[in-house]
Amino acid sequence: MLYAKRRSCIPTTMKTQVMLGLVLVHLTSGNVLLPEFAYLQSEIDEWLKLGKPTELAFHGSDISSLIDVPRGSQLLDPGLRATDYEGNVFFYFFNRDNPNGTLVSNNAQALSLAGFDGSRSTKIVIHGYETNITGEIFTAMVPVAHYTEAYVKKVYISALLHDSDCNVLGVDWGRLCPAPNYVEARAHVSGVAKLVAELLDTLLSDGLLRHKDVHIIGHSLGAHVAGTVGKNVKTGILQRITGLDPAMPLFLVLKGDRLGRGDAVVVDVVHTCAGLAGLEDAIGDIDFYPNGGRHPQPGCGLLDPGCSHQRCIKLLAESAWEESAFQAHHCQGLADASSGTCGTTGATAHMSINLQYTVGGPYYLQTAASSPFAVEAHQAAVN
Secondary structure (H helix, E strand, C coil), X not given: CCCEECCCCHHHHHHHHHHHHHHHHHHEEXXXXXHHHHHHHHHHHHHHHCCCCCEECCCCCCCCCCCCCCCCCXXXXXXXXXXXXXXXXXXXXXXXXXXXXXXECCCHHHHHHHCCCCCCCEEEEECCCCCCCCCHHHHCCCCCCXXXXXXXXXXXXXXXXXXXXXXXXXXXXXHHCCCCCHHHHHHCHHHHHHHHHHHHHHHHHCCCCCXXXXXXXXXXXXXXXXXXXXXXXXXXXXXXXXXXXXXXXXXXCCCCCCCCCCCCCEEEEECCCECCCECCCCCCCEEXXXXXXXXXXXXXXXCCHHHHHHHHHHHHHHCCCCCCCCEEEECCCHHHHHHCCCCCCCCEEECCCCCECCCCEEEEECXXXXXXXXXXXXXXXXX
């Protein structure tokens, strides 16, 4: 659990009051703790003993500075338009012959020399704020409690490579999105996306890549980078973009720098910290709301929204091993998806690297509190 403490800084107090207030609204009905969140009662009791502090100290969280925008700060850094994107955005190539990855230049020749094969599908992975190529979207451990030793190589990139013999291109824009200046980081979304789109256009124009083979996966602010890549590709429309808990829209400078329907043939979105770090609105062709899509996800602490914000990464990674897992049920609207009142007689879909669905819209599913997160797999592992 992350700890709480008192401080006298008024802007920060305002920030954390907003966040804590949103958490409690999600958890309670009036002043009564909802039954499904009873496991958090001990944390609430501790918070009360501390005198209801309004300053929360988040350790290692991807969202520690999301709301803390300095008063009077400029929306854009004066030198932003002159940013050297080519010198600050790095590409890493992975395949089954090179699972550890190689830093490559952003051109077709460098990729070909590294082993890029245009006849295979291509996965492009983009991290979010305050991280880089070492971030969890690249290195998150796939749950292996019930698997054999054959699955010991279990980093997230390996999940993709286990799923198919594909090209994997990791986009590292960590130099442009360090803490604490989130405002500047969000302003780089467009520039980073245009650089990636230019590389894709070159590969597509040269016949080294096919639109139908491209799948971009982006987390948090990286989900909006992914959407903006789709908007900026000039040679045609990409096949698929997966947004993992896309960052809240109020954190973006321009409405155009957002993930949305039409950015690819299929846009699927997984919401796990909706209303806090992540966007709640259904913005894709199909939107999944595991456990209602809100914080806290099962097994996450009340004062640790970062756990919920990152959970979507672990779920997608696990789907490489659990191809029939994460079955979700179609909902009539966002309210039903958030509350889980969707029934089980309508359309179903599988939230997965290998997405399966016939009807778009919002979907609800349940997951376990620890790995393996797929409910049936978890029960089998426990038993």
